[in-house]
Every structure is written in structure tokens, then in C-alpha cells.
Amino acid sequence: LENHEEKRDYVFKAAVIGDSAVGKTHLLSWFTKNKFCFDSKSTIGVEFQTRTVTIEGKVVTAQIWDTAGQDRYRAVTSAYYRGAMGAMLLYDITKRPTFDHVARWLEELRAHADNSIVITLIGNKADLVDQRVVPTEDAVEFAENQGLFFSETSALSGDNVDRAFFRLLEEIY
Ligand code: GDP
Numbered sequence: 001l002e003n004h005e006e007k008r009d010y011v012f013k014a015a016v017i018g019d020s021a022v023g024k025t026h027l028l029s030w031f032t033k034n035k036f037c038f039d040s041k042s043t044i045g046v047e048f049q050t051r052t053v054t055i056e057g058k059v060v061t062a063q064i065w066d067t068a069g070q071d072r073y074r075a076v077t078s079a080y081y082r083g084a085m086g087a088m089l090l091y092d093i094t095k096r097p098t099f100d101h102v103a104r105w106l107e108e109l110r111a112h113a114d115n116s117i118v119i120t121l122i123g124n125k126a127d128l129v130d131q132r133v134v135p136t137e138d139a140v141e142f143a144e145n146q147g148l149f150f151s152e153t154s155a156l157s158g159d160n161v162d163r164a165f166f167r168l169l170e171e172i173y
Pocket of ligand 1: 025153
């Protein structure tokens, strides 16, 4: 995959957001296999990870930004969202408040990001079936009303993770 970078067609920037401990870091690590990068042009040192994939015959590098801690994140909001074409907005299916806060995250996205940004709502920790408190139907209805894609994932087992990212990247493309 790394060899593809020489003939890369596109770089798509995306952001992973949501409450603390919903699984953002794990989801991103699963998708990128921990290939850490640093934004060399930035003085604030926001971290992102990349993975190069093929979408409809084009070589696309997904450059995915991680919040790397809420405090630090507050100071870099605008840089974080600048140029983002996609966003993964996570909640934890076992923690109702993390789902209730999704509306607030959407407001922030719509205030700082481009209007055309593609957003996927992600109900993470889907492996914790016995602890589920957010019904899938609630999230599906919310996503439909807000014009978001929706997936349930497990960043622990990797279930649906690639599929959710690929769908986001295909939609950006
Ligand atoms: P972040 O603060 O949103 O980046 O969350 P982390 O990725 O650090 O995850 C927070 C905690 O949830 C960690 O203890 C993870 O092991 C756990 N976790 C993350 N994703 C999943 C998942 O899909 N299933 C389960 N069971 N645990 C998860």
C-alpha cells in the first residue's frame, strides 16, 4: 500500500469526534494500523494517521485527525476542522449521554467545518450487546433526520470499521 503513495490521486482529510472514551482512538488505530504521522506544516502539532486505499480505481490517502485529548483539542478546533471533507461522529452504545451529546457535536461541526462535509454517525462498542442502552432504531432515525450515514462498529473486534471508513471515503469521492 505504501508504494501507492507515489501515484496518489487524492488526499482526503477526515476528523474523528465524539465524547471522551467512546473509542475514537481505537477506531482510528484499527483503520490505520497505527501508522502515526505528524502535521509537519502545523505549529500546533496536531496528530493524524493515514491509510492509502483504492476507491473506484483512484489511489486515495485518507488523512484522519484525532483529537488527542479534549483539553488540547479545545485550543485547536479551527485547525482541526479546516479542510475536513468527512467526519466520524462517535457515541458509545452503552452510554446514553454520549448519544445525547451527538447533537452538540453536530452543531460544532456545522459551525467550523465546510457545508459539504460528509458525516457518519458511529455507534461504537457494538460488541457489548448486554450493556446496550441506545437502541439502533433511535440512532437510525436521528441519522436519517440529520442526513448522516450511520454504522454500528466495534473498535475492539474491528467489526464494520473498514466498511464505515470506506463508505465515508466513497461518498467524499
Ligand atoms: P477515546 O477517548 O474516544 O479515544 O476512546 P478510546 O479509544 O481511548 O477507548 C476508550 C475505552 O473504550 C478503552 O478502554 C477501549 O479499550 C474501550 N473501547 C474502545 N472501543 C471499544 C469497542 O468497540 N468495544 C469495547 N468493548 N471497548 C472499546
